[in-house]
Amino acid sequence: MIKRISIIASFSVAALAAPAALGLNLDIWGVAHMSVDGADNGQESDTYIASNSSRLAVSGDQGVTDNLKIVFQYESGVDLTGRGENDGNGGCGADGEACQGQLFTRTRDAFVGLSGGFGKLLAGRLGGLNQWVYDYNLFADQVGDLGNIWGGTGLFGRVDDTIHYETPDLSGFTAAVTYAPDEGVDDTAVGVGKLNYGNGGIKLGAAYMSQGTGLPDEHTAWALTGSYDGGNFTVGGGYQGESDIGGVPGADRDGFTVGGSIKLGKGALKGQASWTSGEGDETDAVQYAVGYDYDLAENATIYIAYASTKNDALVAFSANDYGHGDNIGTAGPGEDPKAVSLGIVYKFNARLWPR
Numbered sequence: 001m002i003k004r005i006s007i008i009a010s011f012s013v014a015a016l017a018a019p020a021a022l023g024l025n026l027d028i029w030g031v032a033h034m035s036v037d038g039a040d041n042g043q044e045s046d047t048y049i050a051s052n053s054s055r056l057a058v059s060g061d062q063g064v065t066d067n068l069k070i071v072f073q074y075e076s077g078v079d080l081t082g083r084g085e086n087d088g089n090g091g092c093g094a095d096g097e098a099c100q101g102q103l104f105t106r107t108r109d110a111f112v113g114l115s116g117g118f119g120k121l122l123a124g125r126l127g128g129l130n131q132w133v134y135d136y137n138l139f140a141d142q143v144g145d146l147g148n149i150w151g152g153t154g155l156f157g158r159v160d161d162t163i164h165y166e167t168p169d170l171s172g173f174t175a176a177v178t179y180a181p182d183e184g185v186d187d188t189a190v191g192v193g194k195l196n197y198g199n200g201g202i203k204l205g206a207a208y209m210s211q212g213t214g215l216p217d218e219h220t221a222w223a224l225t226g227s228y229d230g231g232n233f234t235v236g237g238g239y240q241g242e243s244d245i246g247g248v249p250g251a252d253r254d255g256f257t258v259g260g261s262i263k264l265g266k267g268a269l270k271g272q273a274s275w276t277s278g279e280g281d282e283t284d285a286v287q288y289a290v291g292y293d294y295d296l297a298e299n300a301t302i303y304i305a306y307a308s309t310k311n312d313a314l315v316a317f318s319a320n321d322y323g324h325g326d327n328i329g330t331a332g333p334g335e336d337p338k339a340v341s342l343g344i345v346y347k348f349n350a351r352l353w354p355r
Helices: 002-021
Strands: 024-040 045-051 055-065 068-078 104-107 110-116 119-127 158-166 173-180 190-199 202-211 219-229 233-243 253-264 267-278 285-297 300-311 338-353
Touching: 055 338, 068 119, 158 190
Parallel strands: none
Antiparallel strands: 024 045, 024 055, 024 338, 055 068, 068 104, 068 110, 110 119, 119 158, 158 173, 173 190, 190 202, 202 219, 219 233, 233 253, 253 267, 267 285, 285 300, 300 338
């Protein structure tokens, strides 16, 4: 009798636990990032209030079996200035008038898919260049972002209409493949491959991207990145090579970056140099950025940053473009834009369900 009661109790506990194990997990999270910038495009300067890749997202998973989950994410850019354009997320459309006063702007990473022992299989809008440009980027979404240089030739930061597969962790290694088909427009498919390795403070990455241009030649890029986090300091850098930029045969470019940070008080002092060299004379550019991030709270940072880009006569790379709102670009090739920025970044993540 006692044995029977024990068995019944065990089945009852399992039955009650199963819905919880396979139930819905739902989170809301986001980033609010505002700054006051003094920006100079090489010929004139002004002061700007910028919303810099601020975002709001809902994400979660739903258990199907013990080893299989449905995973999903809805992430939208947010323009905290209320203008709905030039917010670091890509704005909300080509028609500036239609965007005025709009809070939600461009879709960021958004997907639905499956996760299990096999890894993750997702469909949606996912990273292109973003899969490696943030491997070691001390000025992400600030003035001086590495993407100003490595993304200044037209590589897609994110790719629409993708299928994405990511392996499980294999002794520190993970690999991912992302693909977007032509969808009726010849020679416009996009493919990305990324390999990552992490062990303690060491992180290494290798990437390849093929971006269709609508022309016979594809714009291709490959990159190697590496960094080390020593606790009180970090160092890192990388290389990016590009071929047939914009589908133009022989339009090649090499890019490099190196930087470091050191803890100082309740924050970190940081510096980063990024440069790019094209084919032919007068096609090089270099960006220097220095700054200090101060930890106001566990999830809040205030910072000051300065960036300056030096352009040769035939190129026009920005100092406050990638991920940063109110990009003023340059006044033209050969100009040297710069910007100083005082900003605040607040991040939050809260569980919606179960409470």
